[in-house]
Amino acid sequence: MSRTFKAFSMNPKVQFPTQFPGAKDGASGHPQGPRLHPWMGPWFVPLSALWYAILATRHALYNWGLLRSERSLIPTLVVGNMELGGTGKTPHVMDLANRLEARLGEGRVGILSRGYGRRSASSFAWVADATGWTDVGDEPWMMQAHTPTIPVAVCTDRLAGLRKMRHDKPELKVVVLDDGLQHRKLRPHASVALVSRAVPRLGLGSLVPAGPWRDLPRRLFQADAIVATQRGVDLGPNEKTMGATTVVLEPLKRLHGMQDEAGPALLVTGIANPQRLVRSLGGHDVAGVAHYPDHHAFSEADVLAWRQWGETHGIRALLVCSKDAVRLKPLLDKLPGWTCWEAPMGLRWNDEARLNAWLDSWARSLP
Incomplete structure (x- = not known):
């Protein structure tokens, strides 16, 4: 199914190509911190009370020297x-x-x-x-x-x-x-x-x-x-x-391909809190985002889905963070004609x- 994705902006929110198998439906550029997992909620308070008792007991045993x-x-x-x-x-x-x-x-x-x-x-x-x-x-x-x-x-x-x-x-x-x-x-x-x-x-x-x-x-x-x-x-x-x-976003690094400048790209993430990365990319042309679970092991099937999406929307560039680049590098030869950019992240105190x-x-x- 063909879909149109808006260029990256904070308002309206980034649209996510959820047709990718294994990709998650959530994540936005919302600035107020990571969302709760979808299965969390007040209906689990009784289980949380049990977990509270276990934690309190464990810490007390260590504090008292019994552990x-x-x-x-x-x-x-x-x-x-x-x-x-x-x-x-x-x-x-x-x-x-x-x-x-x-x-x-x-x-x-x-x-x-x-x-x-x-x-x-x-x-x-x-x-x-x-x-x-x-x-x-x-x-x-x-x-x-x-x-x-x-x-x-x-x-x-x-x-x-x-x-x-x-x-x-x-x-x-x-x-x-x-x-x-x-x-x-x-x-x-x-x-x-x-x-x-x-x-x-x-x-x-x-x-x-x-x-x-x-x-x-x-x-x-x-x-x-x-x-x-x-x-x-x-x-x-x-x-x-x-x-x-x-x-803070540091200068992009080209991991694969011949493109000299980062044009419209598909942002792929497999990290726990992608919102921080999404916010940092405000100056880049992100045509779509596919968010996978943390530590997701990227596969050839994932790469094929990105290629098919790219052919439909005229996108031939991939943007990933440094951690995802580690898991993706062995598959980059499956993206002929694409350019893959790494977005290193630094800290400012x-x-x-x-x-x-x-x-x-x-x-x-x-x-």
């Missing part, structure tokens, strides 16, 4: 959130790791990730030794590509992973963990909590599955630093607040002086 927390021998900075995905952990991890490397020196900072979506979920692996992204996960592979002087490793067991990193690279002075605020077995040396929405007072009806919070909202303020990742999130007067960050002061103080305290 053991261990601090690794190598200093750690955990970057995480209390919500379901989409708060931008990965760009914050890379940004903070780069800032620490500038203070401590090359080869002194590492990154440890769980490696979601990889083939072997339990074993430790250095990303630089992997043969492809499926061995370590798309996000660690992307982080290693964008931070080549910072060794990136993956391991589900954070403590075991940290021990292995220290054994293999004793010169490391600090490891930044991608996610891990809920991993209470590890007691981090410092922690940064990211938040993309207003913090509820009680949180019972905000916990999954009724809402988007996967942990007790009050635990947000137990972190050493708190960062708002969406505009309009008011954290109130709090000495731990590091201000807010804005995702609205109170960089405060962040730098906090990092300077913490870096000086490291052994």
